[in-house]
Amino acid sequence: MGVTSSRHAEAFTTWLCNLDLEIDLPAGFLVMNPYADSEVQRVVRCFYSRYLSGSQSRLSIWGINPGRFGAGITGLAFTDPWALNHQLNIPTSLDGRREPSAIFISAVIDAYGGAQAFYDDVLLTAFSPLGFVRSGVNVNFYDDAALQRAIVPFVAEHVDAVREAGAPSDSILILGSGKLRQFVERYLAPTRRFNHVLALDHPRYIMQYRRATMDRYVEQYVDTIRQHVGRMRQQTMAQNLA
Numbered sequence: 001m002g003v004t005s006s007r008h009a010e011a012f013t014t015w016l017c018n019l020d021l022e023i024d025l026p027a028g029f030l031v032m033n034p035y036a037d038s039e040v041q042r043v044v045r046c047f048y049s050r051y052l053s054g055s056q057s058r059l060s061i062w063g064i065n066p067g068r069f070g071a072g073i074t075g076l077a078f079t080d081p082w083a084l085n086h087q088l089n090i091p092t093s094l095d096g097r098r099e100p101s102a103i104f105i106s107a108v109i110d111a112y113g114g115a116q117a118f119y120d121d122v123l124l125t126a127f128s129p130l131g132f133v134r135s136g137v138n139v140n141f142y143d144d145a146a147l148q149r150a151i152v153p154f155v156a157e158h159v160d161a162v163r164e165a166g167a168p169s170d171s172i173l174i175l176g177s178g179k180l181r182q183f184v185e186r187y188l189a190p191t192r193r194f195n196h197v198l199a200l201d202h203p204r205y206i207m208q209y210r211r212a213t214m215d216r217y218v219e220q221y222v223d224t225i226r227q228h229v230g231r232m233r234q235q236t237m238a239q240n241l242a
Contacts, residue, residue: 009052012165016075017041021130021154026146029139032072032131039094040075046090047076051119052165057236058123059229060167062174062184063101063202064140066131070099072138077124078105078203088115100207104214108221121229123167127155127183142179152187159192170195171232173225176202196231200224 017035025031034040066072070080073096080102081094087106105124112118128151132139142148170193174180177199184197201210206217 006049008165009048012052012161013045013048015158015161016044016129019130021151023150023154025132025150026144028134029144029147030133032066032068032133032138034066034072034075034131035129037075039092040073043084043090043092043094044075047088050090051088051115052123054120055166056120057232058119058165058167059121059225059232060162060172061122061124061225062172062180063124063126064142064176064180065126065128066138067099067101068131068133068138069096070102071126071129072131075129077126077129078102101203104203104207104218107214107218108225111218111222112225122225123162123165125158125162127158127180127188129158130154140179142183148183148187156188156192159188168232168236171228171235172197173228174199198224198228 019033019035021031021033035044063071063077066075066077071077073081073094074084074092076084078101079088080099081092081096082098083102083106084090084092084094087109109115109118112121128141132141132147134144139147141151172184172194174184174197180202181197181199184194188194189197200221201217206214210217
């Protein structure tokens with residue numbers, strides 16, 4: 001691992017493991033912070049030191065916020081404990097059932113050529129790396145107007161942290177073609193200069209409503225990511241030669 005990628009991994013891990021949401025949440029909401037757990041911190045450090053390697057730019061792929069059975073346990077977007085142990089080869093004592101969105105992303109990673117090939121091209125994250133719970137149920141931040149407005153500065157900070165980790169924020173892929181895209185266009189695009197935003201159906205939607213055609217969606221994900229990465233790197237090469 002080169003100096004540049006090591007710095008990226010260390011800085012991004014430090015950012016995640018020291019997250020603090022310094023805002024007043026609307027009544028009834030609680031923050032879900034997986035990074036407060038020492039084993040999650042170890043897993044996150046191991047993951048980024050292993051997979052945030054090389055100095056190449058990566059395509060940032062964005063979910064919403066952690067769910068209770070995926071990133072809410074592991075601290076890694078769309079990653080459940082099974083994936084840590086069996087796909088990413090990071091042994092952990094973290095425990096939990098398979099999570100539908102993580103199952104789908106695991107299939108995408110396999111179709112892409114495995115974890116190393118996938119994460120050489122991608123930085124997979126969520127607009128809010130912290131989750132939210134109300135009445136014991138996981139909540140997507142855009143489902144409450146007051147919560148959505150309150151966390152915009154925090155989300156913008158995270159976008160900047162991802163950019164610093166080697167994933168230029170002018171070219172992004174978001175997982176959610178409805179409310180999440182509307183959030184990005186309204187609150188982030190004006191200040192974070194997203195020049196190219198592409199959206200795919202969210203893994204949860206696919207697994208819940210389109211599971212019979214899951215293979216077709218996996219192929220769509222793989223093709224879209226490869227095309228997006230190729231376009232992004234061609235632009236970077238052209239800029240370097242200019």
